[in-house]
Amino acid sequence: MSKVLVIGAGGVSSVCVHKMAMNADIFSEIHLASRTRAKCDAIAASVKQRTGQTVSTYEIDAEEVPALTRLIQEIGPKLVVNLALPYQDLPIMDACLAAGVDYLDTANYEPKDEAKFEYKWQWAYQDRFKQAGLMALLGSGFDPGVTSVFAMWLKKHKLKTIRQLDILDCNGGDHGQAFATNFNPEINIREVTAPARHWENGQFVETPAMAKKVAFDFEAVGPKNMYMMYHEELESLAKFLPELERGRFWMTFGDAYITHLTVLQNVGMTRIDPVLYQGKEIVPLQFLAAVLPKPETLGATTKGKTNIGDIATGEALDGSGEKTFYIYNICDHEDAYAETGNQAISYTTGVPAMIGAAMMLTGAWTGQGVFNMEQMDPDPFMDMLNTQGLPWQVKELPGPVEF
Ligand code: NDP
Numbered sequence: 001m002s003k004v005l006v007i008g009a010g011g012v013s014s015v016c017v018h019k020m021a022m023n024a025d026i027f028s029e030i031h032l033a034s035r036t037r038a039k040c041d042a043i044a045a046s047v048k049q050r051t052g053q054t055v056s057t058y059e060i061d062a063e064e065v066p067a068l069t070r071l072i073q074e075i076g077p078k079l080v081v082n083l084a085l086p087y088q089d090l091p092i093m094d095a096c097l098a099a100g101v102d103y104l105d106t107a108n109y110e111p112k113d114e115a116k117f118e119y120k121w122q123w124a125y126q127d128r129f130k131q132a133g134l135m136a137l138l139g140s141g142f143d144p145g146v147t148s149v150f151a152m153w154l155k156k157h158k159l160k161t162i163r164q165l166d167i168l169d170c171n172g173g174d175h176g177q178a179f180a181t182n183f184n185p186e187i188n189i190r191e192v193t194a195p196a197r198h199w200e201n202g203q204f205v206e207t208p209a210m211a212k213k214v215a216f217d218f219e220a221v222g223p224k225n226m227y228m229m230y231h232e233e234l235e236s237l238a239k240f241l242p243e244l245e246r247g248r249f250w251m252t253f254g255d256a257y258i259t260h261l262t263v264l265q266n267v268g269m270t271r272i273d274p275v276l277y278q279g280k281e282i283v284p285l286q287f288l289a290a291v292l293p294k295p296e297t298l299g300a301t302t303k304g305k306t307n308i309g310d311i312a313t314g315e316a317l318d319g320s321g322e323k324t325f326y327i328y329n330i331c332d333h334e335d336a337y338a339e340t341g342n343q344a345i346s347y348t349t350g351v352p353a354m355i356g357a358a359m360m361l362t363g364a365w366t367g368q369g370v371f372n373m374e375q376m377d378p379d380p381f382m383d384m385l386n387t388q389g390l391p392w393q394v395k396e397l398p399g400p401v402e403f
Contacts, residue, residue, distance in 0.1 A: 002026065002027065002028060002029075002077075002078045002079065002361040003028065003029040003031070003075070003076065003077045003078055004020065004027050004029070004030055004031065004077050004078065004079050004080075004081060004357060004361070005031045005032075005033065005071075005072060005075050005077040005079070005080050005081070005101075006020075006030065006031070006032045006033070006080075006081045006083055007033050007034065007060070007062050007068075007080065007081070007082050007083065007084050007088070007092060008034050008062075008082065008083035008084030008085070008088075009032060009034035009036065009039035009040045009042075009043055010039075010083065010084075010183075010184065010295070010296060010346075011183065011295050011296045011299075011342050011343070011345070011346030011350070012083050012106065012141070012183070012346050012349045012350045012353065013032070013034070013043065013083040013350070014043045014046070014296065014340065014341065014342050014346065014350065015336075015340045015342045015346045015347050015349070015350025015351060015354075016081065016083055016350035016351070016353045016354045016357075017030060017032055017043050017044075017047055017055060017350075018043075018046070018047055018050065018051070018339070018340040018341075018350075019340070019350060019351055019354040019388060019389075020354050020357070021047045021050075021051040021053035021055065022051055023354070023358065023388075024051075024053055026358045026361055026362060027354075027357070027358075027361070029056075029077075030047075030053065030054075030055045030056070031055070031056045031057075031058065031075050031077060032044065032055050032056070032057050032058070033057070033058035033059070033060040033062075033071060034059070034060065034084065035059070035060070035061055035062070035084075036059070037057055037058065037059035040055075040057035040058065040059075041057050043055065043057075044056075044057050046341055050340075050341075056075075058071060058075075062082075062084050062088040062091055062092050062095075063087075063088060063091045064091075065091050065094045065095050065098070068091065068092065068095040069094075069095045069098040069099050072095055072096070072099035072101055073099050077101060078101070078102065078361060079101065079102045079103070079104060079357055079360055079361055080092060080095075080096050080101050080102070080103050080104070081104050081105075081353060081357050082103065082104065082105040082106075083105075083106060083350075083353060085107075085184060085186075085187060086107045086108060086109055086110040086117060086187060087109075087110060087111075087112050089105055089107075089108065089109040089121075089122060090109055090121060090122070092105075093122065093125055093129075093136060096134065096136070097125075097128055097129065097132055097134065100132065100134065101134070102134050102135045102136070102137075102360055103129075103134070103135070103136040103137070104136070104137045104140055104353070104356050104357055104360065105137075105138060105139065105140070106139060106140055106141030106144075106145060106349055106352075106353050107139065107141065107144070107187070107232070108121075108122060108138060108139060108144070108232045109121045109122050110187075110190070112272075113272065113273070114272075115190040115191075115193070115194050115272060116194075117191075117232050118232075118235065119138065119232070119235050119236060119372070122136070122138055122370060123370060125370050126369050126370045127369075129368065129369050129370050130368045130369040133368050134368065135360060135366065135367050135368060135369070135371065136369070136370045136371065137356055137359075137360060137365070137371050137373070137376075138236075138370065138371065138372050138373075139232065139233065139236070139372060139373055140352055140353050140355070140356025140357075140373060141348075141349040141352050141353060142308055142329075142348040142349050142352055142390075143167060143169055143231060143233060143249075143308060144231070144232050144233035144236070144373065145233075145349070145352045145353075145356070145373055146308070146329065146348075146352050146385065146390070147167045147233055147308065147309075147310055148233050148236060148237060148240075148372065148373040148374045149373050149376075149378045149381050149382060150309060150310045150327045150328075150378075150392070151165060151237060151241065151310050151312060151374070152240075152373075152374050152376075152378045153327070153378040153379070153382050154310070154312045154325055154327060154394075155241070155312075155314075156377075156378060156379070157317070158316065158317060158323065158325050158394075159312060159314040159315065159316060159317060159323065159325070160314065160315045160316065160317050161243040161314040161315050162241050162243065162244055162312045162313070162314040163243065163244070163245050163246075163313050163314045163315075163322075164244075164245060164246045164247075164312070164313040164314070164400055164401070165237065165241070165244060165246070165247045165248070165310060165311070165312050165313075166247075166248050166249075166250060166310070166311045166312075166401055167231065167233070167234075167247075167248070167249045167250065167308075167309075167310050168216060168218070168226060168250050168307075168308065168309055168310075168311065168328075169226075169231075169249070169250065169251045169252070169306075169308045170216075170218045170221055170224055170226065170251075170252040170306060170307045170308065171251075171252060171304075171306050171344075171345065172218065172220070172221030172222070172224065172252070172304045172305050172306065172307065173302045173303065173304035173305065173306065173333045173343065173344060173345075174302065174303055174304050175293075175298040175301055175302040175343070176301045176302075177293050177298070177301075178256070178260070179256070179257065179260040179261075179292070180292055180293040180295070180298055181292065181295060182295055182298065182343065182345035182346075183295050183345050183346065183349070184289070184295065185288065185289040185292045185295070186285055186286060186289040189261070189264075189270050189285060189288070189289075190272065190285070191229070191230075191231075192209070192210070192229060192251070192253075192261065193209055193261070193265060193270050194209060194229070194230060195207065195208060195209050195230065196208065196209055196210070196211065196212065196227075196228045196229045196230055197230040197234070198228060198230075198234065198246070198247060198248040198249070199234055199237075199238045199244060199246060199247035199248070200245070200246050201245060201246075204234075204238075207228070209229065210227045210229070210253075210258065211228075212227065212228040213225050213226070213227050213228075214226055214228075214250065214403040216250075216252075216403075218252075218307040219307060219328070219330065220305045220307055220330045221304070221305055221306075221307050221330075224252040224254075225252060225253065225254075225255075226250040226251060226252045226253075227250065227251060227252075227253055228248055228249065228250055229249055229250070229251055230249065231249035231251075233249070234247050234248075234249055236372040236373070236374055237374065239372075239374075240372065240374035240375065241374070243314075264288065268284055269284045269285070269287075269288045270284065270285050270288065271283070271284045271285060272284075272285050295343075295345070295346070296342065296346070298343050299333075299336075299337045299341060299342050299343040299346075300337065302333040302334075302337070302343040302344070303333060303334060304332075304333055305330050305331060305332050305333065305344070306329075306330070306331045306333070306344045306345070306348060307328055307329070307330050308328060308329055308331075308348065309326060309327050309328025309329065309392075310326070310327050310328070311324065311325070311326045311397065311401055312324070312325055312327075313399075313400040313401075322400075323396060324396065324397040324398070324399055324400050324401075325394055325395070325396055325397065326394070326395050326396075326397050327392060327393070327394040328392065328393065329348070329385070329390050329391065329392045329393075331344040331347060331348050331389075331390060332344065336348075336389075339389065347389070347390075348390065351385075351388055351389055351390050352381075352385070352390070354388070355381055355384045355385065355388060356373075356381070358384060359376065359380060359381055359384075364377075364380040364381075365377070365380075365381075
């Protein structure tokens with residue numbers, strides 16, 4: 001029985017708060033604060049209608065640390081769940097330290113003026129959280145989040161070492177729009193236009209964005225082109241799997257998405273540096289995000305499935321030589337929408353955020369300091385994925401991936 005404060009009121013937050021309300025034995029009191037209170041109220045109304053639970057709402061700019069600290073102190077939660085944007089990670093961690101409350105997020109910090117997401121800024125909080133006797137859990141979404149837990153589950157139950165790891169993220173959903181992103185457009189476009197990086201023999205190797213393309217046949221979706229790109233869990237996986245020889249991340253994109261993005265990039269609309277327009281400074285990517293469809297409006301029309309998982313090769317735990325396993329979840333956009341009013345990308349992130357919070361609030365995962373998902377026992381988290389709408393399966397493949 002615990003009180004929780006969620007910050008941010010987008011698609012991921014909406015799913016997370018609905019799922020918290022559906023687990024009222026763990027989340028006995030839910031508070032929701034964001035920059036735009038009306039969005040919190042809309043989530044609270046949907047939660048009331050679907051579950052009968054009450055969510056208290058507040059307006060807050062999470063970058064105003066003293067005001068946020070006061071709000072946390074007034075509410076007195078056991079945990080703050082940060083589902084705003086990566087830019088707010090550090091101010092929210094500061095406020096948690098000032099108020100003496102545990103912290104959880106789903107995406108690592110990224111400075112506004114540079115598309116460079118790294119754990120170094122948040123890992124630097126290690127001593128402060130430890131000294132305060134508080135716990136911060138980083139990256140409890142799907143990727144990062146479940147993909148790291150999948151790897152650690154394989155390492156606990158199937159493989160003594162993981163030599164090669166490929167994370168495959170396929171969204172086979174169709175929203176019927178010419179061009180839209182499935183989560184925050186600004187964060188999404190910064191991520192996919194950044195150079196690709198993968199882990200190889202003890203270092204990151206950088207290649208141009210979207211330069212490496214491979215076709216893969218995804219269960220429940222069918223064949224798709226996937227592109228190698230950088231994703232933040234590669235940094236923590238390389239740290240916590242010291243034996244890893246090669247780690248890569250792949251995401252599927254349709255040809256129409258790539259064409260739109262290429263044009264937008266070529267004309268300068270994905271720039272993140274300010275330009276002067278009619279005497280005012282605007283950031284082209286922020287303007288683009290303002291005119292694109294809002295991800296939370298895509299749920300009603302999105303059909304199809306997501307399939308996200310890990311393929312890992314290494315020495316088998318049972319001494320039977322080298323083995324390759326594929327572990328993945330398939331999520332249906334329409335089922336996700338029917339349950340929470342949000343499409344599967346928000347669902348596959350919001351559910352693991354709720355489960356990570358449940359791990360901390362029930363004491364299944366404890367610690368003092370700043371932690372990544374790889375450092376925790378995967379079993380109780382994996383059990384909850386099965387019962388909370390993201391069931392997973394694991395199968396052995398004949399050998400390592402050939403791409
Ligand atoms: P949205 O843009 O839909 O929602 C973000 C919310 O944060 C909005 O309600 C926004 O308020 C609020 N917000 C922004 N700035 C502030 C601020 N200064 N103070 C208070 N609130 C603020 O994003 P998503 O729901 O799609 O994504 C949420 C998070 O989840 C992001 O960090 C994203 O990177 C992460 N994510 C992680 C994934 C994973 O698998 N690990 C996958 C997908 C997303 P307003 O409405 O006023 O703009």
